[in-house]
Amino acid sequence: MDIEEGLKMYDITLSAFTPILAIIILIFLGGRLLGLRITFLRGLLTAVFGLSCGTALAMIGFRAGNGLSATITSLGFLIFPLLTTMAFMVLGELLIRPGSLIHLQGQLMKPPHPLRAIKLRFARMRRYMQIASIIARNGLSSYFSSSTPTQPVRTSKLAVSFRKTLQEAGGVFVKMGQVLSTRPDLLPAEMIKELSQLQDRVEPASHGQIMQLLEEELGPMLQSSIAHIDSDPMAAASIAQVYHAKLSSGEQVVLKVQRPGIQTLVERDIDILFQVAQTLEVRTSWGRQMHVSELAHGFAENLEEELDFRVEARNLKAMADALKDMPEIVVPRVYTELSTERTLAMEWLDGLNIRKADQLIEELGVERKALARTLLECFLRQVLQHGIFHADPHPGNILILRTGKLGLIDLGSVGRLDPLQQSALRSMLFAIQLKESRILTQALLDITEAPINLDEERLERALAQFLVQRLGAHMPLDARVFTALFELLQQYQLAFPPVVAGVFRSLVTLEGTLTLLDPSFSLVEEAMKLAPQFLQEEIKPASLTRQLMSEIFFLLPTLHRLPRRLDRITAALEKGTLTTRTRLFGHEEELVFVRSLVSNLVQAFLSATLGIVGIFLFKMQGGVSNLFGVSLFQVLGGICMFVGAILLMRVIAITARDQVSQRKD
Incomplete structure (x- = not known):
């Protein structure tokens, strides 16, 4: 070349x-x-x-x-x-819409091998198209529009379409619908009723696949510790399958095994769920009002815990420790050496769940009301005393043992309350028992997220009416009381934290279990009878001493500084130099908003000014000529118009980027 x-x-x-x-x-x-x-x-x-x-x-x-x-x-x-x-x-x-793609990029999972990444990308695209097709087929596309009114969300037709969509989508979406069916504080009764019909309809994984997974997780211990595993599962769900097994020592155990490949499928569906939630929150007012992105992330975190069976093992140990003073309640023991992230070995409890235990209860001669009262007391102790509670106490998770005791199983999902939340819930129980609207109002404000412009006096009057109308003499005392309370709180835009909402969700589930045990059992009425023993916790000497010491330690720094501050104030009064300072903007968000507004206004003003000046300079005659073939005035005019155009587009871009965050606020 x-x-x-x-x-x-x-x-x-x-x-x-x-x-x-x-x-x-x-x-x-x-x-x-x-x-x-x-x-x-x-x-x-x-x-x-x-x-x-x-x-x-x-x-x-x-x-x-x-x-x-x-x-x-x-x-x-x-x-x-x-x-x-x-x-x-x-x-x-x-x-x-601003930042949506950036936000979605942040939700991507760990970067896999390039070939696997391409395969997963196509799988997610196919799944996304499948979900989009299901949404359109069930007539939900119109609810992704910003012009959609909020009222149709409460119609029964939408509830049916939403339930069908989740059922057809399957997998993670069915599980999400089941979780939403337990959130009466967010969704209307029609939606809750429809979503309660959702069920996992999955074929169990083959025995060969399960054995291969067990070999990967347990290694040589599978052969040395487990003598026999039934070929057919006792139960099969979307996340795991449960088997009856026998150890080499002769002990019978329950072996919970994660479905093979479920981690990849969950990651795929969660990624799509994030995209759908982000779209709803950006494009619809009801999506922003419900904070659907926050709900999706909370659901994903809980699902991630369910995929790690070590979490359930810790829950079982914590619950057993919390209920050690109730010998009539049994929590299965965990075999730690046979439990991993994807397998969980638990003690076999000889009994039947409440759905199948009618004949066993008759044979044991146990009073049904006594069993129901024991179960309710157990749950109230979990919530009000120990701060850890079974989040899904449906009849299939409560066993009647052949010894006459009650057994708690499936603790993959538990709720944990902090001391402040426990105290507020005890106050709520006390307020309902005494029908004291002031105490109930304060307790609700302690555990809910309230809007800034909340009218507390009006809320107190509404709660007083609620106590009279729903808890008066000869009124039905059932879980519908909670539904009515949630509807009232929705009117005042009070939102429970997820864990507190989980308490009421579990109470609604528990009522169905108690009714199955004893159709005449009233959850609210019996809870009122049990209330005094839990309220005694607030006035016990040890509890009062603990609260007093806490307040003293909290006040000590203030008491230590108080004399010096009083001396400074009196000295300033004596000299006539006492002054006060006030803040125009009480919240940092307000200050950020004002700064952004002023910055945009200044840039817009500069843009308009530079544009006008640039036009005049460009049209102006004279000036130094022969500079690149044009006059100096024209050069300066062109620069001014160029900078003005950049500033104008910058203002528009920043305003568009901040639009969604301002709507959320």
């Missing part, structure tokens, strides 16, 4: 590389000048469109201005692509 051919190849390579370099420069400069974080894919698309349109505009300007010098023409071919690229970036922010 001679020198001439080499130069030609160099020119070809340079001409091919130049657009790529230009695109990279446009992506970097456009994002920096607008103050936006642009993903590479969006940046690439906007830069390609911007380079094409900007070059076309520059060509039109070049043909229209024959007298322009080569320098000015070159500047046009640089400025126009940059401006059009920035304009496309701003348009993209307005169309897709």
